Amino acid sequence: MPAVTETREAVETLGQSTYKWGFETDIEMEFAPKGLSEETIRFISARKQEPEWMLDWRLQAFRAWQSMEEPSWQKPEYPAIDYQDAFYFAEPKSKPGPKSLEEVDPELLRTYEKLGIPLHEQAILAGVEGAGEQEARLPVAVDAVFDSVSVVTTFRKTLEEAGVIFCPISDAIREHPELVKRYLGSVVPVSDNFFAALNSAVFTDGSFVYVPEGVKCPMELSTYFRINARNTGQFERTLIICEDRATVSYLEGCTAPMRDENQLHAAVVELVAMNDAKIKYSTVQNWYPGDENGKGGIYNFVTKRGACRGRNAKISWTQVETGSAITWKYPSCILAGEGSVGEFYSVAVTNNRQQADTGTKMIHLAPNTRSTIIAKTISAGHSDSTYRGLVRMMPKARGARNFTQCDSLLIGDQCGAHTVPYIENRNMTARVEHEATTSKISEDQLFYCRSRGLSEEDAVGLIVNGFCKDVLKELPMEFAVEAQKLLQLSLEGSVG
Amino acid sequence: MSGATAISPAIESFLSRAHQGEARILLELQGLPQRRLEAWRYTPLRDLDKTGFAAPDAVSVDEARALLARLAPEALEGHRIVFVNGVAIAALTSLPDTVEVTDLSVPLLADRPLSVLNNAIQQQGIALRVAADVDAGQIALVSLVTNGDQVSTHLAHQITLDTGAKLTLLDIQSGEGAYLANPSLTVSVAEKAHLTHLRVQQDSLEATNLALVNARIAEHGTYDSFTLTLGAKLSRHEVLAHLGGKHAIVHVNAAQLLAGSQHADLTSVITHAAPDCNSRQTVKNVLMDAGHGVFQGKIYVDRIAQKTDGYQMNQALLLSEKAQIDSKPELEIYADDVKCSHGATVGALDDEQLFYLRARGIPHAEARAILVRAFLLDALALVTDEAAYALLDRRVDAWWQKREA
Numbered sequence: 001m002p003a004v005t006e007t008r009e010a011v012e013t014l015g016q017s018t019y020k021w022g023f024e025t026d027i028e029m030e031f032a033p034k035g036l037s038e039e040t041i042r043f044i045s046a047r048k049q050e051p052e053w054m055l056d057w058r059l060q061a062f063r064a065w066q067s068m069e070e071p072s073w074q075k076p077e078y079p080a081i082d083y084q085d086a087f088y089f090a091e092p093k094s095k096p097g098p099k100s101l102e103e104v105d106p107e108l109l110r111t112y113e114k115l116g117i118p119l120h121e122q123a124i125l126a127g128v129e130g131a132g133e134q135e136a137r138l139p140v141a142v143d144a145v146f147d148s149v150s151v152v153t154t155f156r157k158t159l160e161e162a163g164v165i166f167c168p169i170s171d172a173i174r175e176h177p178e179l180v181k182r183y184l185g186s187v188v189p190v191s192d193n194f195f196a197a198l199n200s201a202v203f204t205d206g207s208f209v210y211v212p213e214g215v216k217c218p219m220e221l222s223t224y225f226r227i228n229a230r231n232t233g234q235f236e237r238t239l240i241i242c243e244d245r246a247t248v249s250y251l252e253g254c255t256a257p258m259r260d261e262n263q264l265h266a267a268v269v270e271l272v273a274m275n276d277a278k279i280k281y282s283t284v285q286n287w288y289p290g291d292e293n294g295k296g297g298i299y300n301f302v303t304k305r306g307a308c309r310g311r312n313a314k315i316s317w318t319q320v321e322t323g324s325a326i327t328w329k330y331p332s333c334i335l336a337g338e339g340s341v342g343e344f345y346s347v348a349v350t351n352n353r354q355q356a357d358t359g360t361k362m363i364h365l366a367p368n369t370r371s372t373i374i375a376k377t378i379s380a381g382h383s384d385s386t387y388r389g390l391v392r393m394m395p396k397a398r399g400a401r402n403f404t405q406c407d408s409l410l411i412g413d414q415c416g417a418h419t420v421p422y423i424e425n426r427n428m429t430a431r432v433e434h435e436a437t438t439s440k441i442s443e444d445q446l447f448y449c450r451s452r453g454l455s456e457e458d459a460v461g462l463i464v465n466g467f468c469k470d471v472l473k474e475l476p477m478e479f480a481v482e483a484q485k486l487l488q489l490s491l492e493g494s495v496g
Numbered sequence: 497m498s499g500a501t502a503i504s505p506a507i508e509s510f511l512s513r514a515h516q517g518e519a520r521i522l523l524e525l526q527g528l529p530q531r532r533l534e535a536w537r538y539t540p541l542r543d544l545d546k547t548g549f550a551a552p553d554a555v556s557v558d559e560a561r562a563l564l565a566r567l568a569p570e571a572l573e574g575h576r577i578v579f580v581n582g583v584a585i586a587a588l589t590s591l592p593d594t595v596e597v598t599d600l601s602v603p604l605l606a607d608r609p610l611s612v613l614n615n616a617i618q619q620q621g622i623a624l625r626v627a628a629d630v631d632a633g634q635i636a637l638v639s640l641v642t643n644g645d646q647v648s649t650h651l652a653h654q655i656t657l658d659t660g661a662k663l664t665l666l667d668i669q670s671g672e673g674a675y676l677a678n679p680s681l682t683v684s685v686a687e688k689a690h691l692t693h694l695r696v697q698q699d700s701l702e703a704t705n706l707a708l709v710n711a712r713i714a715e716h717g718t719y720d721s722f723t724l725t726l727g728a729k730l731s732r733h734e735v736l737a738h739l740g741g742k743h744a745i746v747h748v749n750a751a752q753l754l755a756g757s758q759h760a761d762l763t764s765v766i767t768h769a770a771p772d773c774n775s776r777q778t779v780k781n782v783l784m785d786a787g788h789g790v791f792q793g794k795i796y797v798d799r800i801a802q803k804t805d806g807y808q809m810n811q812a813l814l815l816s817e818k819a820q821i822d823s824k825p826e827l828e829i830y831a832d833d834v835k836c837s838h839g840a841t842v843g844a845l846d847d848e849q850l851f852y853l854r855a856r857g858i859p860h861a862e863a864r865a866i867l868v869r870a871f872l873l874d875a876l877a878l879v880t881d882e883a884a885y886a887l888l889d890r891r892v893d894a895w896w897q898k899r900e901a
Binding site (some may be wrong): 263393427 | 647768802812827839843
């Protein structure tokens with residue numbers, strides 16, 4: 001018993017000081033006029049030098065948004081958001097030069113250094129723990145998004161040689177309009193939901209990836225999102241397309257400074273996988289979670305959806321969610337191609353006053369489609385964490401399969417862990433299996449570790465890591481290391 | 497406000513029969529639950545709204561006796577209470593001396609549409625009390641409807657067990673015609689008391705049955721229930737169980753066997769409001785033709801309910817291309833030292849198992865029957881009372897024979 005009491009006390013003493021990404025970078029910014037109106041959208045579109053069709057698309061989304069009601073069925077509760085009391089566009093004033101790193105504001109580079117992002121190869125080597133033990137590693141191409149705009153994209157040349165397009169989506173709108181026109185909004189329509197409509201109207205940047213037929217992307221692609229400016233929302237938009245037999249692995253990371261007020265992050269991610277294509281999308285989400293009393297923090301309301309349009313296509317979502325005051329998202333797969341595969345691996349950690357309502361949707365439309373869902377939820381402090389997921393087998397999904405496992409771990413008696421799965425089967429030959437458990441770290445496990453000389457914190461750390469192993473092993477190496485560190489920090493006190 | 501929203505024919509007919517009071521106001525305001533209501537997303541009552549329901553006509557004792565022999569022969573022997581068309585038939589009722597009939601006082605649950613409807617129109621019902629440490633044996637509670645087209649019954653019953661009391665309630669519901677049955681049962685189980693509730697719902701295949709059970713269980717008390725759903729075109733069995741004292745136990749087990757275009761919904765909310773309680777749910781669906789099964793089970797564990805042991809298993813066997821299942825097992829947990837789990841599996845009969853039996857010379861139809869019965873056994877075997885088990889088994893058997901024929 002004392003061990004657990006200690007843990008609980010340690011968790012309670014956890015303060016905001018543990019969020020080491022809470023610094024603010026002093027960079028001159030340019031803002032759009034505060035508030036949301038057609039003018040704001042026209043301003044954003046003009047600043048991005050967008051073609052007319054893009055502006056029309058945004059305005060259509062804005063009108064859809066105006067007619068929609070903010071949803072309220074979710075578990076997390078939050079005060080009403082005043083959509084007129086925020087900036088929808090903030091851009092670092094010094095014009096970023098995507099051609100070379102030297103042109104980038106050194107202040108910005110220092111920020112990324114602090115964030116530990118491998119912006120250039122040196123950083124990759126220096127930034128990755130245990131790199132020495134590994135054989136020559138693949139470099140990682142990074143697209144960094146600072147508040148509203150993408151400031152730098154590395155390795156563009158190498159990628160171009162392979163035929164891969166990896167650039168800020170605002171560049172893609174100008175340079176590859178035919179691709180953007182064809183795919184943007186095809187997975188998440190503009191009026192899909194309240195926050196997706198908002199994003200469609202005001203998104204300012206994000207990443208665009210196009211991998212042509214037969215190409216295996218030669219390196220990991222990565223985007224780092226950072227909310228820096230005060231009173232801004234971040235609305236990035238990511239679009240990834242893999243043609244027949246193409247493969248890509250994409251990583252996403254995010255942080256924000258510590259602030260007392262809440263900030264909204266409403267992103268949309270769309271993935272399209274054609275015949276035999278594979279997309280692996282990994283997220284380590286570490287937005288500022290607010291302090292121990294729940295003051296401040298990011299509202300992370302994100303729509304992520306992938307469409308397996310081709311035969312035997314595969315989309316795999318892996319997420320480690322440790323940050324944000326409220327996380328509310330369901331990365332989903334629409335399995336429309338025969339034999340296509342959807343995967344969802346998730347670790348969601350909440351502490352203090354954090355709330356998370358996350359999970360996935362697997363929509364099986366075609367025969368012999370398969371999906372796997374592994375969700376691990378850890379709640380500590382006064383936090384609440386919910387797994388909510390849908391598995392739907394449509395009438396044509398002959399021979400489809402799903403396996404779902406949801407496990408929740410509670411640390412302390414003031415937190416909550418909830419599981420809300422929806423299983424809908426319209427085909428007799430489809431098979432769905434679901435299991436869920438809720439437990440705490442047992443005294444036996446702790447005692448076992450402690451009696452072998454582990455400190456109480458190390459013991460809890462070991463057990464939590466074991467609990468999350470099935471998910472962590474799905475992460476690319478670079479992120480697995482970071483994710484483990486994050487888990488430990490998020491649960492500091494209970495996890496060594 | 498009511499002027500702005502159109503009142504459906506069903507609600508209009510209900511309001512014309514409703515007592516004045518809170519339930520009536522709520523019914524008028526809320527109407528019948530629709531898809532927008534999360535708890536009713538899989539069983540919206542859209543079709544029910546289209547027609548009005550009148551109060552049924554009374555029947556003679558002879559008619560009632562004949563009906564009982566036809567629809568619930570199991571209750572011909574032994575203690576029983578019989579309701580036909582919403583009215584108690586005193587001549588057919590025989591209660592043991594060990595139970596006391598008390599005044600009915602059913603609480604209104606404003607957030608439960610079935611409670612609101614039942615409360616607003618509430619006709620008759622029976623309130624039984626078993627005194628401390630008395631074993632009242634088995635009582636059959638039979639609710640039948642005849643000449644049932646466009647009529648509805650809204651019976652409300654109450655069972656109260658004092659400390660250490662014991663009772664087995666055999667709850668049989670059946671009828672003829674396109675009626676609506678909307679019964680409610682309020683259960684109160686005191687310390688160390690034990691209620692076994694066996695429910696057989698074999699209503700007419702044109703009928704609708706919307707039932708609510710609201711049970712409160714005290715320390716070391718047990719509410720052990722099993723529901724067999726065979727009848728009704730549309731049915732819902734909603735169980736609210738509140739575990740209010742240490743070591744209380746609740747079982748909500750069920751089997752739903754559906755064919756044609758039947759739709760059956762088993763919804764449960766089990767609230768663990770005290771430490772060391774135990775809840776068990778095993779729900780099996782066998783779905784033929786365009787049968788549509790729904791399971792929604794929620795285990796809620798309060799902060800103080802440490803050492804909760806909660807288990808929920810929902811399985812569905814789909815025997816036809818058009819069969820459907822919607823399942824939503826839900827855990828809401830606020831205590832850390834708990835053991836809660838749920839599982840759900842959905843699928844067709846296993847080809848390998850079929851092959852195994854066929855390879856041993858068993859004809860296809862028989863092999864199918866064996867596998868379906870084996871599937872159901874996990875749930876049926878939880879009924880420990882031999883006579884009750886035999887009754888359920890007979891009804892399942894008859895159902896299967898009829899469908900396969």
